[in-house]
Amino acid sequence: MASVLRKAPKLVTLDAAASSLIQSNNRIVTAMAVSEPHGFFSKLETFVKDRENVQVYCANPNRAYNAFRQEQLKGKLSLTTMFLTHAVRNLQGHGVVYYAPHNLREWGPLLCRKPIDVFWGTCTPPTDQGYVSLGPSAVYEVEALLHAKQVVLEVNPNMPFCHGATTLRLSDVDYLIEPEENSTLDLLTEERRPSDEIDMQIAQHVATLIPDGATLQFGIGGIPNALAHALLNHRDLGVHTEMINDAVVDLAKAGVITGNCKSQWPRKMVGAFALGSKQLYEYIDNNPGVIFKPGSQVNDPVVFGNNHRMVSVNTCVEMDLTGQVCSESVGHRELSGVGGAADTHIGAQRSPGGRAIIALRSQSKRGSSKIVSELMPGAKVSITRNDLDTVVTEYGIAELKGMNTADRCRALISIAHPSARDELTEQARKHCYI
Numbered sequence: 001m002a003s004v005l006r007k008a009p010k011l012v013t014l015d016a017a018a019s020s021l022i023q024s025n026n027r028i029v030t031a032m033a034v035s036e037p038h039g040f041f042s043k044l045e046t047f048v049k050d051r052e053n054v055q056v057y058c059a060n061p062n063r064a065y066n067a068f069r070q071e072q073l074k075g076k077l078s079l080t081t082m083f084l085t086h087a088v089r090n091l092q093g094h095g096v097v098y099y100a101p102h103n104l105r106e107w108g109p110l111l112c113r114k115p116i117d118v119f120w121g122t123c124t125p126p127t128d129q130g131y132v133s134l135g136p137s138a139v140y141e142v143e144a145l146l147h148a149k150q151v152v153l154e155v156n157p158n159m160p161f162c163h164g165a166t167t168l169r170l171s172d173v174d175y176l177i178e179p180e181e182n183s184t185l186d187l188l189t190e191e192r193r194p195s196d197e198i199d200m201q202i203a204q205h206v207a208t209l210i211p212d213g214a215t216l217q218f219g220i221g222g223i224p225n226a227l228a229h230a231l232l233n234h235r236d237l238g239v240h241t242e243m244i245n246d247a248v249v250d251l252a253k254a255g256v257i258t259g260n261c262k263s264q265w266p267r268k269m270v271g272a273f274a275l276g277s278k279q280l281y282e283y284i285d286n287n288p289g290v291i292f293k294p295g296s297q298v299n300d301p302v303v304f305g306n307n308h309r310m311v312s313v314n315t316c317v318e319m320d321l322t323g324q325v326c327s328e329s330v331g332h333r334e335l336s337g338v339g340g341a342a343d344t345h346i347g348a349q350r351s352p353g354g355r356a357i358i359a360l361r362s363q364s365k366r367g368s369s370k371i372v373s374e375l376m377p378g379a380k381v382s383i384t385r386n387d388l389d390t391v392v393t394e395y396g397i398a399e400l401k402g403m404n405t406a407d408r409c410r411a412l413i414s415i416a417h418p419s420a421r422d423e424l425t426e427q428a429r430k431h432c433y434i
Contacts, residue, residue, distance in 0.1 A: 009153075009173040014039045017152050017175050018047040021118050025053045029111055029144040031121030032060040033275050034188050035137040035166075037154045039177065040120050041065040042184070048077045055080070059107055059139060061087050062188050071095050082107050083337040092334070101380075104242055104272070104340035105299035108140035112147040119148035124159045126170055134166040135159040136244070136274035136284055138292040142166065150174045158185050160281045162274075164291035190275045192246055195226035201394035202359050203230040209355055209390065209397065210234065210311050213261035216248075217241040217304075217344050218313035220275065223359050227313065231256055238262035240307050242299055242340040244271035244290065249283045263308040265291070272298040272340075299343035305350025312348035312356045314341045316382065318370045321409045321428055323385035323400055325358055332378030345383050349401075356389035362417035369420035371412050373427030391415065406434045 012020075018040070022028070030037055036058065040047075044067035048054045056079045061068070064087040068079060074095030081088060082100050091097040102110055121141060123132040132153065134141055142165045145151050152175040161167075170176075179185060195203075203226035210216070210231065215238035218224045228247035231237065238259040239248055248269065251257045259267040272295040274284055284290045297303055304310060316327040317335070328336050348356040360370050371393075375381070391398045391412065398411035409428045413421050428434045 009170055009176045012175050012177060014043065014154070014177050014180060017177055018043065021150055021152060021175075022047045022051060022054060023117070024051045026117040027055045027114060028057070028118045028120060029116050029140075029148065030056060030058045030119075031134060031137055031141045032058055032139060033062060033137050033273050034159070034281070035122045035135045035141065036062060036188065037120050037122050038063070038184050039154050039180070041067065044077070045070050045073060048073060052076055054078075057081075057111060059083050061085055063087055068097055083339055084334055085336070089335060099334060099337070101337065103299070103338060103343050104139065104295045105343045106296070108143035108294055108296045111140055111144050116144055116148040118150045118152060119145045120152045121145070121154070122156050122159060123153040123168070124161045125155055125157055130170045132168055132170060132173065133159065133161040134168065136162045136166070136281070136292060138165040139242075139272045139295040143294055143296065145172065152177065155179060156185050156187075158187055160285035162284055162290070162292050163288050164293055166292050187278070187281060188275070189277055190220060191277060192225055193220070193222045195222045195229070198361055198394045199223050199226040200230070202361065202392055203227040205392045205397050206313060206357060206359050207231055207234070209357060210237075211309055211353070212236055214238070214309040214311050215240050215262055215307040216311055216313070217348070218247070219243060219315070220245050221315065223315060224313070236260045238307070239269040239271070240265070240298065240304065240310065241270070242272045242295060242344065244269060244274040244280070244284065246276040246280050249280055261309075264306050270298060295340070299340045299347070301343060301347035301350055304344060304347025305354065307354070308352045310348045310351035310354040312344040313359055314345060314357070315360050316358055316370075318372055318375060318379065319358065319360070319391065319412070320372055320375050321412055321424065321433060322405060323388040323408055323412070324375060324381050325383035325388060326375050326379040327382040329378065329380045331376035334380070338382045342383050342387070345389065346387055349387075349389055357392055358383070358388070358390070359392045362393040362395055362415070362420075369417050369424070371416040371420065371424065373424060373431065409433045
């Protein structure tokens with residue numbers, strides 16, 4: 001192996017790497033999602049106990065590690081994330097976890113504005129040719145890795161070898177950590193949320209807006225899973241998306257996704273990261289038809305819009321009658337982050353024949369309307385009313401681009417839940433919208 005390397009990484013234990021590399025005032029960037037370094041985070045509270053001001057950045061922490069909950073680590077450790085997950089969303093304000101609101105396309109460039117002392121991630125075992133893969137996450141990882149002073153990767157034999165930007169030479173790595181006995185090597189999975197009749201109704205409406213030969217972006221959840229079923233009779237669809245998931249793989253296996261009509265990277269699925277089931281990871285493992293690129297490229301609205309007939313499908317928490325979209329909070333309580341919603345919604349509208357869709361259920365689980373006269377106090381606007389294109393609920397489609405405020409209000413009211421329409425109309429008149 002040495003003959004193909006300019007530099008061979010040192011093989012070290014987790015504890016040895018941490019004691020040497022985690023120092024006071026360090027700025028450490030870790031990989032996210034499936035590539036999140038489990039060893040690093042599982043012992044982080046121990047690694048920083050004799051340190052001060054260790055700053056860790058991880059965009060999408062998906063496990064509830066002990067270090068995140070230790071208020072006594074305030075001043076010793078801070079975790080800054082660009083997307084709040086179930087593992088950390090309730091930990092803001094306790095001294096360790098902080099949220100940084102940025103569009104996904106900005107994560108890599110913003111992290112690299114300042115020096116990075118250590119990049120810490122996960123990788124596959126090395127190949128005989130001297131390569132490793134970071135797995136299915138290139139959102140900001142490669143940019144941060146190349147910018148970092150030291151690069152540490154935990155080897156996980158279960159990690160899928162992914163093509164694209166996540167394939168690295170071993171000479172790009174300073175330290176490799178081999179798995180310890182009894183260490184957790186299971187990959188992070190996200191099981192499918194079941195679709196119900198309402199999801200299917202929404203998906204059927206959305207499917208009518210997607211022509212054969214279109215390139216798709218959609219996320220995870222009941223509506224995207226239903227959409228995959230609704231698209232089974234479509235032909236020659238392509239994929240250019242921030243997240244590759246099981247629904248995409250279903251369509252590829254069914255022969256619906258071929259990429260034959262894509263105007264850039266034809267016959268390739270392009271994503272910034274993947275998250276889903278074990279079957280998804282098996283599909284992308286060493287599959288040259290699936291490539292991962294940095295989020296700054298995948299979600300750049302110009303690049304996104306260079307895909308002809310690009311269709312972006314996102315959802316939201318609530319939307320007001322003027323078209324302001326909140327997808328990341330319930331009032332003041334922050335749930336997640338904007339992620340790539342604004343990037344892809346704007347980018348799809350730059351595409352020749354493209355369309356940007358917000359698909360949502362008309363009511364919340366509690367039975368309140370998700371189309372409202374005004375957003376909850378404290379709600380965060382994820383997509384502005386100036387950028388909103390098309391809205392779909394189970395009651396129909398509202399194509400809003402180019403409409404004045406009065407027509408837009410009427411269109412949104414027409415697809416709101418029937419029980420909310422009279423109140424919404426009254427409020428629209430009160431606010432002089434109609």
